[in-house]
Amino acid sequence: MKTLIKNIDILTMDEKLGQIQGGCILIEDDEIVFAGSEADLGEGADYDKIEDGRGMLAIPGLVNTHTHTAMSLFRGYANDLPLMKWLEELIWPAEDRLEEADAYWLSLLAIAEMIRGGVTAFADMYMFMEQTAQAVLDSGVRGVLARGLQGPDGKSHNRLEENRILWENWHGEGDDRIQVMVGPHAVYTCGPSYLEEVGDLARKLGTGIHIHLSETRQEVDNCIKEYGKSPVRHLYDLGLLDGHILAAHCVHLSSEDLDILRDKDVRIAHCPASNLKLGSGIAPVREMLDRGITVSLGTDGAASNNNLSIIKEMALAALISKGAEEDATLVPASIALEMATSYGARALGLEDTIGSLSPGKKADIVLVDTHKPHYQPRGDWATHLVYSGHSGDVDSVWVNGRKLMEKKELLTIDLDRIYSEVENIYNKVMGTGNG
Numbered sequence: 181m182k183t184l185i186k187n188i189d190i191l192t193m194d195e196k197l198g199q200i201q202g203g204c205i206l207i208e209d210d211e212i213v214f215a216g217s218e219a220d221l222g223e224g225a226d227y228d229k230i231e232d233g234r235g236m237l238a239i240p241g242l243v244n245t246h247t248h249t250a251m252s253l254f255r256g257y258a259n260d261l262p263l264m265k266w267l268e269e270l271i272w273p274a275e276d277r278l279e280e281a282d283a284y285w286l287s288l289l290a291i292a293e294m295i296r297g298g299v300t301a302f303a304d305m306y307m308f309m310e311q312t313a314q315a316v317l318d319s320g321v322r323g324v325l326a327r328g329l330q331g332p333d334g335k336s337h338n339r340l341e342e343n344r345i346l347w348e349n350w351h352g353e354g355d356d357r358i359q360v361m362v363g364p365h366a367v368y369t370c371g372p373s374y375l376e377e378v379g380d381l382a383r384k385l386g387t388g389i390h391i392h393l394s395e396t397r398q399e400v401d402n403c404i405k406e407y408g409k410s411p412v413r414h415l416y417d418l419g420l421l422d423g424h425i426l427a428a429h430c431v432h433l434s435s436e437d438l439d440i441l442r443d444k445d446v447r448i449a450h451c452p453a454s455n456l457k458l459g460s461g462i463a464p465v466r467e468m469l470d471r472g473i474t475v476s477l478g479t480d481g482a483a484s485n486n487n488l489s490i491i492k493e494m495a496l497a498a499l500i501s502k503g504a505e506e507d508a509t510l511v512p513a514s515i516a517l518e519m520a521t522s523y524g525a526r527a528l529g530l531e532d533t534i535g536s537l538s539p540g541k542k543a544d545i546v547l548v549d550t551h552k553p554h555y556q557p558r559g560d561w562a563t564h565l566v567y568s569g570h571s572g573d574v575d576s577v578w579v580n581g582r583k584l585m586e587k588k589e590l591l592t593i594d595l596d597r598i599y600s601e602v603e604n605i606y607n608k609v610m611g612t613g614n615g
């Protein structure tokens with residue numbers, strides 16, 4: 181099956197192709213086979229279906245490299261608190277009332293929100309991840325999933341085993357849309373011996389590790405008090421940074437930490453909205469980019485954001501670095517867009533698969549409706565998208581060549597069903613106890 185999307189402007193995020201005015205994209209099955217001008221496509225090109233994209237801007241599917249989809253239940257719950265108080269007093273007790281089957285609907289709610297905002301791939305770390313995997317499979321989106329791990333305690337070996345089984349059941353499923361990593365929560369919830377076991381499992385499975393790292397000053401201070409070193413150095417000494425590491429936050433870093441992250445090619449999920457909302461601080465993005473560290477963008481869960489918009493994170497990533505460093509040249513729109521696309525793909529280890537609209541890559545494509553006042557006058561699409569855009573501008577979305585949204589209508593997800601299921605779950609989890 182060949183589909184031609186024509187009459188579109190294109191931000192390819194491909195170094196050679198650049199920005200294309202009035203071009204077209206040809207999809208064959210799950211792959212992009214051409215992106216460029218119609219003249220270059222040639223008259224002999226054949227296709228089964230034409231989509232007229234007039235007034236649309238095509239961009240690669242956006243990548244959300246750190247979230248907890250099932251936490252969509254806690255949107256609007258426990259606001260305006262610092263991280264530890266928020267976790268210990270409100271989020272963790274409420275999580276104890278969640279049941280496994282709930283996670284399917286909560287994950288679908290988050291996935292629906294992400295697709296509507298042009299996010300086609302995300303990294304998730306949480307419990308009940310088999311349910312999230314099913315939601316990824318059913319919705320058609322792309323997910324890199326990890327079972328959140330804490331320990332040692334009475335259940336920590338079960339959690340490791342669940343992560344292993346998750347990998348066995350789901351890694352490569354959905355035509356490779358689903359990948360599985362190992363998900364140690366953080367250095368303050370995982371002891372050193374447990375982290376070593378986590379590292380062993382990741383090596384055995386040949387997969388990466390997704391972890392929260394140096395999110396708050398308190399995390400760093402406590403780690404220094406307990407182990408005499410920073411969380412980054414602590415992980416380094418435990419041999420945990422040797423493979424593919426996706427580290428969320430990385431707000432409080434010494435220059436030694438930054439050098440370690442560069443030397444070990446750790447990929448960062450920068451989560452500006454969550455860091456601002458929880459009062460955690462502002463990550464040293466300039467220092468990371470200067471060292472050539474891969475910085476991608478994550479929303480974190482809906483409880484600490486409160487939405488899952490990567491378009492919003494792009495704007496924040498650009499704006500807060502400028503303000504914090506008193507330097508307007510920092511994180512230009514073009515780099516913010518790289519963070520949301522090609523760097524995001526690299527953060528997930530999917531740089532050969534997604535992240536740009538290049539021939540040979542999977543057809544994860546987003547059409548943004550630019551026929552709106554805030555995109556006029558038509559001009560530099562990267563700055564328009566980053567500084568003026570919002571999630572509601574997304575019109576159509578393809579993942580792996582399959583259309584998941586058409587003219588703002590989700591094709592694989594029944595929103596009314598999700599709303600009613602989520603309301604039942606909300607009443608069950610929040611309606612009793614002290615929530």
Ligand code: NI
Nearest residue numbers: 392428480481
């Ligand atoms: Ni998180």
